[in-house]
Amino acid sequence: MQKTKVLILGATGFIGRNLIERLSTREDVELFGTYLSREPDSRLSNENVILSQVDLTNSDQVNRIISGMDVVIQAAAVTTGSKDVVSKPYIHVTDNAVMNSLILRACFESAVKHMVFFSCTVMYPSQLEAVKEDDVDYQIIDKYFGIGWTKVYIEKMCEFYSKISDTKFTVIRHSNIYGPHDKYDLERSHVFGATVTKVLKAQNNEIEVWGDGSETRDLLYISDLVDFVESIIKLQECPYELINIGYGHSIPIKSLIEKIIEVSGKQISMTFDVSKPTINFNLALNCDKVRAKYGWSPQISLEDGIKKTLTWYRQNMTK
Numbered sequence: 001m002q003k004t005k006v007l008i009l010g011a012t013g014f015i016g017r018n019l020i021e022r023l024s025t026r027e028d029v030e031l032f033g034t035y036l037s038r039e040p041d042s043r044l045s046n047e048n049v050i051l052s053q054v055d056l057t058n059s060d061q062v063n064r065i066i067s068g069m070d071v072v073i074q075a076a077a078v079t080t081g082s083k084d085v086v087s088k089p090y091i092h093v094t095d096n097a098v099m100n101s102l103i104l105r106a107c108f109e110s111a112v113k114h115m116v117f118f119s120c121t122v123m124y125p126s127q128l129e130a131v132k133e134d135d136v137d138y139q140i141i142d143k144y145f146g147i148g149w150t151k152v153y154i155e156k157m158c159e160f161y162s163k164i165s166d167t168k169f170t171v172i173r174h175s176n177i178y179g180p181h182d183k184y185d186l187e188r189s190h191v192f193g194a195t196v197t198k199v200l201k202a203q204n205n206e207i208e209v210w211g212d213g214s215e216t217r218d219l220l221y222i223s224d225l226v227d228f229v230e231s232i233i234k235l236q237e238c239p240y241e242l243i244n245i246g247y248g249h250s251i252p253i254k255s256l257i258e259k260i261i262e263v264s265g266k267q268i269s270m271t272f273d274v275s276k277p278t279i280n281f282n283l284a285l286n287c288d289k290v291r292a293k294y295g296w297s298p299q300i301s302l303e304d305g306i307k308k309t310l311t312w313y314r315q316n317m318t319k
Helices: 015-022 059-066 082-087 094-109 145-164 193-201 222-234 253-264 288-294 302-316
Strands: 004-009 030-035 048-052 072-075 114-118 168-174 175-179 205-210 218-219 240-245 269-273
Touching: 004 015, 015 145, 048 222, 059 094, 059 240, 072 094, 094 114, 094 145, 114 222, 145 168, 145 240, 168 222, 175 193, 175 222, 193 205, 193 253, 193 288, 193 302, 205 253, 218 222, 218 302, 222 240, 222 253, 253 302
Parallel strands: 004 030, 004 072, 030 048, 072 114, 114 168, 168 240, 175 218, 205 269
Antiparallel strands: none
16 A cells, blocks of 8 residues: 655654644554654654754755655744734744745645645734635734734635645644643643643732733634644645634633633642733634535533643643
């Protein structure tokens, strides 16, 4: 049986690591992965995957690792928390724009069959009604200006290359993903990971929440995203697909924290610090397109996802 050569860029990151764990169990896949500074741990090194340290801003290294691949899954990115989005927005722009430009060119020159790119939702307007894929107003990308326009540029380049090559492109605008292998340090993590750490390490049965807790987020458990990636590689027929992947409705941050505290079994009170950097942004994704076209829908409820995440955290992050 001829195996499909699949390359996961950013294999030691959050999404990449979960993809590695899933795809490494498949007998029809020859799996490759890259990392930069976060070296693979012993368990990942034992998976059925060939890992290479690659600087994705170096064109020679990018060309070498992509050559000969059938499927490229681009899960590498410079990501941090809301503090840097507010105070140093440029750090999300330069390296992301450079690496993805080089990756797209290499996919084109190597005639890769399929590329999957993880975009995000930062180009959408803040609103309580669930947004569809065409609800972007390019005149008002303001809350996440730098990374928002960077993601739009990469999306448009995927669409461009789909028109001049035989490579299929999937652009996934995913909501806030959470679960095993996420970032859980308070400086770089997003709201879910930061909250889990605060709750499980709470001193004096109290935690501090940045902002007033009123903003809302659409939260999707990581295995549901991995499910979609597996299916889209098999099912996509069109040259270019841009698609929302999310839970489909949002929850206020205050309510999310209350759920995490409840599942943790701890008695913890919250204090709110509105002076800390936050982004007052409300978002839920309309996932009608993916449901109708590919039959995908989330399988893990928020409560079950919290339970799974806390169990994993206690088993892996407290050692």
